[in-house]
Amino acid sequence: MSRLDKHNLYELDILKHVEETPRLNNRMAARKLGVSVKLAHQLLKRMVSKGLLHVKEVHSRRWDYFLTPRGVAEKTRLTLEFLDFSMHFYREARRRSSQLCRDLAEAGKSRIAFLGAGDLAEIVYLGVQEWGLDLVAVYDDNDQATFMNRTVRPIRDMSSDGSDAIIVCMYNAGQPMGKQYLPEAVPREEKMTWVF
DSSP: OOOOOHHHHHHHHHHHHHHHOSBOOHHHHHHHHTSOHHHHHHHHHHHHHTTSEEEEEEETTEEEEEEOHHHHHHHHHHHHHHHHHHHHHHHHHHHHHHHHHHHHHHTTOOEEEEEOOSHHHHHHHHHHHHTTOEEEEEEOSSSOOEETTEEEEOGGGGGGSOOSEEEEOOOBTTBTTOTTOOOTTSOOOTTEEEOO
16 A cells, blocks of 8 residues: 655645636645645645646736646546555554454443544444443534534543543544544543554
């Protein structure tokens, strides 16, 4: 399996955008990717120099971007890599979360809380169901109101949940299978456990 990095994902997002509309500038790309304007400019410049994009100057303040045949091929390649990586991530997360839930069940820790209510939490929930654990709380600071019919509570409430273990269901998007990821503002607790 090939390894996708952040720049590949940025390129894929830009190629998808340009396929839909030629209107793109540094600020739009920066906002779309969640990066600085300088990095967006460097990415666009590199993609033009690699022959992935053709740029047409409409006037001094507007440039339109178009996919080249090489850009279409690169978009296809990156999409396939992303799908391959996603399937590998899912299979590995499913395997590890099932083992983690088994270990918790065998250790007599049946009351479980999740830190995170995203896609990894959905995968881990399968292991919770498989091993008969009780999901007592879910914490996340996103705008999601519920997770599997449970109210998602703010992370600041995490210390008062009464759980036996907290499974960290968050990951660094730039390195999804990185070891023991925890957002900077969240204090590490002894009862935390990780899938990766």
